Amino acid sequence: MGTLNSLWLLTRKSVTGALFGITVSDRYLTVSPVRGNSMHPTFASSSTTFPGYLKGDLVLIERFCLHDFKFSHGDVVIFQSPSNHKQIYVKRLIALPGEWIRVSSDMLKIPDGHSWVEGDNSSSSLDSRYFGPIPLGLIRGRVTHVIWPPQRVGKVERKMKPGRIYQD
Amino acid sequence: MAAGRFSSLFRRAATVPWSSIAGEAFDRVVLVAKTVCFVHVINNYVCSIALVRGPSMLPTINITGDIVAVERISPRWSLIAVGDIVLLRSPENPMKIVTKRVLGLEGDTVTFLVDPAKGFSSKTVLVPKGHVWVQGDNIYESRDSRQFGPVPYGLIQGRAFCRVWPPESFGSIG
Numbered sequence: 001m002g003t004l005n006s007l008w009l010l011t012r013k014s015v016t017g018a019l020f021g022i023t024v025s026d027r028y029l030t031v032s033p034v035r036g037n038s039m040h041p042t043f044a045s046s047s048t049t050f051p052g053y054l055k056g057d058l059v060l061i062e063r064f065c066l067h068d069f070k071f072s073h074g075d076v077v078i079f080q081s082p083s084n085h086k087q088i089y090v091k092r093l094i095a096l097p098g099e100w101i102r103v104s105s106d107m108l109k110i111p112d113g114h115s116w117v118e119g120d121n122s123s124s125s126l127d128s129r130y131f132g133p134i135p136l137g138l139i140r141g142r143v144t145h146v147i148w149p150p151q152r153v154g155k156v157e158r159k160m161k162p163g164r165i166y167q168d
Numbered sequence: 169m170a171a172g173r174f175s176s177l178f179r180r181a182a183t184v185p186w187s188s189i190a191g192e193a194f195d196r197v198v199l200v201a202k203t204v205c206f207v208h209v210i211n212n213y214v215c216s217i218a219l220v221r222g223p224s225m226l227p228t229i230n231i232t233g234d235i236v237a238v239e240r241i242s243p244r245w246s247l248i249a250v251g252d253i254v255l256l257r258s259p260e261n262p263m264k265i266v267t268k269r270v271l272g273l274e275g276d277t278v279t280f281l282v283d284p285a286k287g288f289s290s291k292t293v294l295v296p297k298g299h300v301w302v303q304g305d306n307i308y309e310s311r312d313s314r315q316f317g318p319v320p321y322g323l324i325q326g327r328a329f330c331r332v333w334p335p336e337s338f339g340s341i342g
Contacts, residue, residue: 016202023205026212069262080322083298085246111316113260137257138322 030061031147032078032088038119038126039090042076042156043146058148059090059156061141069136071096073165074158076143077117082131090143091117091127092159097136100166103129107166113137120159215239217332218255220267224304224311228253228341229267235333236341238326246321248273248300253328253342256302259319260311267328268312272301274321280314281307293318300324 024030034043034057043057061078065071071093081087095101095116100109110116114133119125128134143156210216221233229236238255242248250270258264272278272295279292284307295301299318304310313319331341 016205019205019209020201022213023208026208080320081298082320082322083296085298085320085322085324111260113258113262135257135259135320135323136262137259138320139262 027063029063030141031058032061033058034090038121038124039076039092040121042092042120043090044152057146057152059143060145060147062144063141065142066139069139071115071136071139071142072158074160076156078140078143079117079134079138080140082134082138088140089117089126091119091125094118094128094160095165098168100168102164102166108133115139211240213240213244216326218265218267218326218328220255220328222267223309224306225253225267225269226306226309228269228305229331234331234337236328237330237332238328240326242327243321243324248321248324248327250276251342254300254302255325255328256319256323257325259316259323265325266311268302268304268310270300271303271313272318274299276301278313282314284308298322 043059065075071077073093073096075093076090077093078088078090081089093115095110097110097112097114100107101116102108110133113136115136116128116133118127118129122129145155146152216238217235218238219233219235220229221231223231236253242252243254248254248270250273252270253267254270255265255267258266271280274295274297276295277292278295278301279290280303282289282291293301295318298321300321301313301318303312303314329340329342331337331339
């Protein structure tokens with residue numbers, strides 16, 4: 001009877017802990033590994049197999065920005081891919097709604113509620129140059145810090161190349 | 169005189185059982201936090217309710233507003249099918265949640281009237297990968313995929329499956 005009781009207590013504790021963890025990671029802060037090299041040199045990539053998994057960057061993601069969907073130029077954000085909702089991409093926000101952006105030689109106006117995202121490593125990045133502006137509603141959080149490995153720990157800075165966007 | 173009053177105040181304060189009050193307060197806070205977490209998880213992963221109003225879904229949903237039950241499971245597992253009523257984040261304003269009916273999944277071709285008030289000119293489009301075509305039931309007064317094109321699947325928040333209020337029209341919708 002005693003073991004059954006303690007087992008029940010343990011289950012209850014772990015369920016409560018899981019609920020708490022899910023809530024915090026959904027609403028406030030979460031941690032996620034970065035794969036692929038589209039954001040080089042801001043993040044180092046990791047491979048998907050186990051030992052390589054530990055070599056890549058772990059980043060801290062805040063979700064407070066989702067309460068009002070207010071972003072700044074140069075923020076690094078994570079979003080669901082427009083062509084596959086199960087895939088999460090990390091890219092840099094280049095242009096916000098209502099602004100004009102120069103793409104190769106054309107000028108393009110970002111529609112309402114959309115944004116233009118690009119990877120830092122433009123030679124190997126699948127981004128808005130390929131799938132166009134993405135709805136802001138797909139954004140799932142803003143990357144604030146690199147927290148692993150120790151030698152790369154630090155804040156993720158906002159970076160903007162001047163002369164690419166124009167406001168009306 | 170004043171010093172005496174203060175010292176009596178201190179003596180009385182010392183008799184208050186601070187530690188048990190703090191313990192009880194902590195217990196209450198933990199209980200509230202647990203409840204909030206539980207509600208969040210149920211709301212976001214299983215089922216929630218939403219107030220839907222506006223003319224775009226007439227006659228399925230009343231203009232004055234119905235409360236509907238929304239399940240969150242099928243968008244997560246890609247179980248959304250043609251004909252489902254879904255709640256999605258508007259691609260034009262991320263703060264707004266709109267209710268529409270899915271009329272086409274990725275790879276489907278959809279034919280729609282460009283402007284039903286003016287004539288019968290129609291258009292046919294192919295829904296691209298990872299997108300859905302959504303339209304309001306009231307084609308005369310709805311802002312939907314006919315204006316802003318197919319929307320990414322990731323914007324879908326849930327599927328409305330049951331009307332909860334008003335009670336006389338309780339029942340499944342779809």
